[in-house]
Amino acid sequence: MMATMRQETETDEQRAAEATPEASPASRLRTSRDEAWAKPVDRVSVTAAAERAPADTVQGRKLSGPLQGFGRMWQKTFRVPLYGATLSPREVIAIWKAEFPAFWPKSAKFYAPLAGIAPGEVALLELKPLPGAPIKLSTGVMVIYADDESFTFMTPEGHTLSAWITFSAFEENGVTVAQAQALERPSDPLDELAYMLGGSKMNDRFWEQTLANLATRLGAGGVPVETQRVCIDKRRQWRQVGNLRHSASIDTMKRTATAPIRAMRRAVKRASDRR
């Protein structure tokens, strides 16, 4: 399934760069760096048919970062030193981008865009909102930034977390380190409750497993993943309580509950079409 953002706006700087065939090295560097960012859009647009995952909890939604969420804001850092691997940070990021869905735990699915992890692309996800939950939540993320050393996802309205998560690799003390760092708030009061009732720990285990899978793929299996959690803001943003109206959890529950009715309607229609 291909899911791309409609890219409608071009900045003056980009237009100027395109209009100047012999740009200076400095301006070329600035342009290539600027191209790491997604082009501005007001709403997420999943342009192709969602064949493998429902896109209705993503389509037409605004992006929602940690400033727009409801619950406490956390910064979570998951990192693994790739001892024994001889890859540079750029090589690590190239593999991470190319094989991103393969590193996710089996309990969740990441439907990567055909164009890959690139600025402005939208990926759809299916994941459990709580440990043991009978339903899977359908939502997505937009690649807001991607360069050779890092890439960042931002969530749309309705995702359980209003978040900004950056995947990066860098060298530290002569060892390449792979890192995922999230700045996140549960999006609404229900999400905050779920987060407190095990959602946060499940989320931690999810990224720890992802990094462990990545390390194994890169030849550094068995190295423990280091986790750090810092509460940046203990307050809940009650002015954001209205985020409930976008809740993908509620939409998914509604869709699950009404599935038998829709199936019955389809069966009746098929029967009447045959007559």
Added chain:
Amino acid sequence: MDADALTARVETGPDRATILIDGRIDRDGDAALAAAYAEVAAAGATAIRLDFTAVGYINSTGIALIVRLLTEARRDGRTVEAVGLSDHYREIFRITRLSDFMTILEEANA
């Protein structure tokens, strides 16, 4: 030392503190921005101006640092405004919705 590395200098006035940011805002800028905010907090300023005039590049980790600074300022009851952003980064602040929570001014002397 990296010539493009971030420095953040604080100028404190009667109404607000200005953080003059110079260089590239990325993961290496974490300590400098945190120290600048601590200085603003120690001075008791109720308003912060972030001056981006001398900033050449901001990557996504850099934006996350600004999100964190903005969160801390809001938590502590401080308003934040930004000046000196290029058109490109003004758009980035809009798409990342930082502009929902800070005033973005056109000119540094506004």
